[in-house]
Amino acid sequence: MISIKNLSKIYKSKDKMDVTAVDNLNLSINKGEIFGVIGYSGAGKSTFIRLLNRLEEPTGGEIVMDNKDMTSLNNQSLRNERQKIGMIFQHFNLLWSRTVFDNIAFPLEIAGVAKDERKDKVNELIQLVGLTGRENYYPSQLSGGQKQRVGIARALANDPKVLLCDEATSALDPQTTDDILDLLVNINRKLGLTIIVITHEMHVIKKICQRVAVMDNGKVIEQGEVLDVFMHPKEKTTRRFVQQVMGDQEEQSPIHYFVKNYQSGKVLRLHFVGETANQALISKLVKTFNVEINILQGNITQTKDGAYGTLYVHMDGNKEEIQNAIHYIHQTSVELEVEDHA
């Protein structure tokens, strides 16, 4: 669907250093997929997404979308393509001169949709994003989150083929976020919409994305299936993001902390990789071996492909038994890290 080759964008500056916001980026995004892009602030995420619909002219590289070379389109074709691409902006970019209703109707006007049809569509969208009763308000009379919802409705108005979301939910509370994400997943399924989600909230990625790319310094430093990336984060940046959704345990109470607290036994980090068979592991260990297991901290969650997560447990007992238990764990697909108490 979208294939990006050697894409780069350099902001030139006379008196300051040039900024390479996007640096030789390669990526391919499948049709109908929800693709996440995460990265630290300033990593180049917004720049990247703006290059996709050529709001920013690339310094170099190639973007092929739906078999069309975006970088070489003439104005007319570019406009046509853009009508098929919805975009949610980080800073809303609403027209202050238009009401909520008219802001959402805006892309429909541009696409030349008839008035009646427009009205129905807009009302539907207003309901969808939970702004009923606010139709005739102006953006200046809305809260931050309400503005963002107008922006979301507007991006969806045209039934786009591709939806670019730049921090679409970062101004929203969890309930609204969930509603919006559900909505995105829904239209993704129903209409086969391709969605590119830029966010710094990993749980958004977790909740709706199939694949994710991690950006750092304008480069994609890691990408793959969301579950893979969650389970085996290679880069430090990625690990940091994964922690976010798994709770910030490692941060707050790293394994050393537990180790210090226990005079005997071992602290284990068990990493479950999404197979139901393993759910009974602890029970089995306690039964089979003469050990005691305390659950210290952890997070087990379920994705589409099964449960996964990490548990820190303290295993105490006779040294040999512990050894056997560890040996047993190694035979399952559960990943294990052992930390002796110092």
Add this chain to the structure above:
Amino acid sequence: MISIKNLSKIYKSKDKMDVTAVDNLNLSINKGEIFGVIGYSGAGKSTFIRLLNRLEEPTGGEIVMDNKDMTSLNNQSLRNERQKIGMIFQHFNLLWSRTVFDNIAFPLEIAGVAKDERKDKVNELIQLVGLTGRENYYPSQLSGGQKQRVGIARALANDPKVLLCDEATSALDPQTTDDILDLLVNINRKLGLTIIVITHEMHVIKKICQRVAVMDNGKVIEQGEVLDVFMHPKEKTTRRFVQQVMGDQEEQSPIHYFVKNYQSGKVLRLHFVGETANQALISKLVKTFNVEINILQGNITQTKDGAYGTLYVHMDGNKEEIQNAIHYIHQTSVELEVEDHA
């Protein structure tokens, strides 16, 4: 420190319904405390915080800050008070005409700080928020998160007594968020700064707040110690927020889901309320009773006051044994919910 009585703000409108953004709100915030305010989009959080420093004139009610009645201050005193109140805006509100450096220096200029001193202070702050090298950039050349960081540095420049943060970190990645939050906690401890944090991200509340108020429809519907609210969320809204930080299991896979999947045994929801003694519960159950326990889903985390969290487990075995095990659990401080398979 800050005591708010019957505060309300009504946006009047000629042609539309009046909006009661803040509705008879009562709250008191202690000196040196980090106080969180959460709520859905449009709940009135921004309006509330803007009433505190009278950026918005209240329709009614009273705000006493540091023994000063904010609502009755004259202009000069109001200005003096405001210099002691830092504010981070949801929409940054940076001056486009000033560089990063000059934006941060702005409140210092207003307070009449000498140039040299200003320079040192600003450089210190720039380093603090991780914008070194970007001193001479203009806001238009920054990413969303970078802009927010400038806003944060600016709010801290004057060593305020009270800091009002309106979604200060919602545009930031987790790493930067953590850095900023750490920073806030630090200055809170070092300088005894009172901080009011408005956010829709519960983990921000969890990480730095001592107390929290939940707003809905302009009212405070729940407030208290963070841990209390986490453990015993009374209102639906609050529960929704607590879920956010505990993972969104209930949402994605409610207990019914588990129940359906198991032909025998019981699905239990174990709620740990922060006592280390309980950590060995599962191990003990397996050992003592003839039951098998599968950990289905859950989240255990540690706050300052101890670990807490929820685990969904499936307990299988002889009916009587299960009954005994449940009985045993009831004797601990772990809260239990049992869901028979339908």
Add this chain to the structure above:
Amino acid sequence: MLRELFPNVVIEDLKVAANETFYMTGISVLGTLIIGILLGLMLFLTDRQGKTYKILNFITATIVNVFRAIPFIILILLLFPFTDWLMGTIRGPKAALPALIIGAAPFYARLVEIALKEVDKGVVEAARAMGAKTRHIIFKVLLPESMPALISGITVTAINLISYTAMAGAIGAGGLGDLAYRKGFQAWDFDVVFACTILIVIIVFIFQFIGDFLSKKIDKR
């Protein structure tokens, strides 16, 4: 009482002159609005990279600057053939219109340009991202979003036009400014000057009031 304060004022003259002023300003404001917005949009839209744009921009800027540079009385003269063809006369209030419009439009064009520059780049970008044509961007983004400034701008221009009408007196266009000059200043009858000035002040206030009202009403920021 009034008779004593204004011994030399002929009410009928004032009425006629006020009518002429209204007529000239009213119509030329309309013309200026249209041509000024067109030119202003040209100035704004062609102000970017690219050779064609550069050339177009230069041409528009030249037109605007040249017509602003020509002294008004000479502009009237230069336009005589055009005025004759268009209006069928080169005397009186009607004949003043082309010169008034062509004199004021380039000026308003600059104000339009300034107003358009203040439109948030973000919303223009949003429209572009939706595949908006230039036409859409103009009529649905640029003009509505700059409307308060456009209205304040035409108010300023309208009031400027009132002063221009005084100069149009040279071709018998009349108006209050001309009356003040001819029957007041020349005859050294300052009561006439004063009466005319008061009327002009009132007209200015009316224009300003309408402009302010509209501009404020439309501003939803």
Add this chain to the structure above:
Amino acid sequence: MLRELFPNVVIEDLKVAANETFYMTGISVLGTLIIGILLGLMLFLTDRQGKTYKILNFITATIVNVFRAIPFIILILLLFPFTDWLMGTIRGPKAALPALIIGAAPFYARLVEIALKEVDKGVVEAARAMGAKTRHIIFKVLLPESMPALISGITVTAINLISYTAMAGAIGAGGLGDLAYRKGFQAWDFDVVFACTILIVIIVFIFQFIGDFLSKKIDKR
């Protein structure tokens, strides 16, 4: 060649006139800048609820409107005593300055007001939240944040002033516009009109170029 195209043009006259135009426009632009910004700030800052504000606003608006309403030639005349007191003469380019400034400042004040209205309410609010005094808000927020529009505005005004100088010819102020009228138009020597107009166009272009350059350079949005 030039001699043939411009048989009636006296180079010396052109030089003198150009100098006069530069002198008058230059100085009056400075004066207009200062007074216009003052008045514009007054208009903007007093435009809010509260009785004192309403009164102040009305007074400022009246001053601005009245001075814009008076036909320029009559303004010159009315200012004679003031001009005489201030400049020590009521003839020549120097004597034209007060009328030019007082004629143009109210006009620029309106442009200043428009520019200030475009400043993002959010940053003004941020400054207020920091405990900024009105002085700070003016000098550190309003003026810097509206600078591009202020500069474009003074450019427009400066070019307007060039046309005004033509009218100041009535008190012997000279300048290119006056030269075009007297030695060109009145004497039916259209080569002189043409030469003067070219020079004015050049001056207009210079002003516009400087204005555009500064305004663009300063605009960091």
Add this chain to the structure above:
Amino acid sequence: ACGTGDDTQEDTSSDENQTEENSAEQSEETTTITVGATAVPHSEVLEKAKPLLKEKGIELKIETYDEYVLPNRDLSEGRIDANYYQHKPYLDQQIEEFDYDFVSLGGIHIEPIGVYSKNISSVEEIPEGTTVLLSNSVAEHGRILALFEREGLISFKEGVDPQSATIDDIVENPKDLEFDAKYDPAMLPQYYDREEDVLVAINTNYAIEGGLNPTEDALILEGSESPYANLVVTTSENKDNEALQTLVEVLRSEEIQTYMEEEYNGAIVPVNE
């Protein structure tokens, strides 16, 4: 005896300047006189007189005016020493209006005003309802109307002096002429050029500049009986001022008179009394 009007003016603040200026020039033993004039032909004539005056130790400064009110005003306030732009009726009217204490030092030339038309070639042919365009200079109206009266086209109310008549004084107007008196005098030749069916009353200086020859092209032309000789006027205190006397002498000299006749194709008639 520097020959300026300064000593007669005590009440205007600009005096001091004037005095300083003059005393500076005095030391060079030349006398400076400042004369106000309208552009054509007065300024041009004065320009021609400059070198002649210089020979006589007089420095002539010319102040050119665009309109007709200020030159007298400036004269009365001492900003200029004399002016040369107006004719007797106008001077009288001004004196009456403003109580000026002015005297004429003598007429220099007459600019016979004329009525012109592209299409109408004789007074008899003037069609009914023809528009007559006059300048917006109120002071000239009587002079023009007097010409129409002379030709029998109109007549005035009883007791009205034709020379100071206004449009409102017309009682008989058999041809139903429509007098329209709102135009910039310099505009009038344009109207002659472009509006073929109207009568345009054009001051001779503008007519000449507009390429007209009054003696040949005018439908109605003022005769030499006209009281409209252009005068050199000064304040009565200054009437014996030698430099000004010399100015008048020079302006009436052979050389200047020939210049006027040649330069202006005989359309400006030099006078000697």
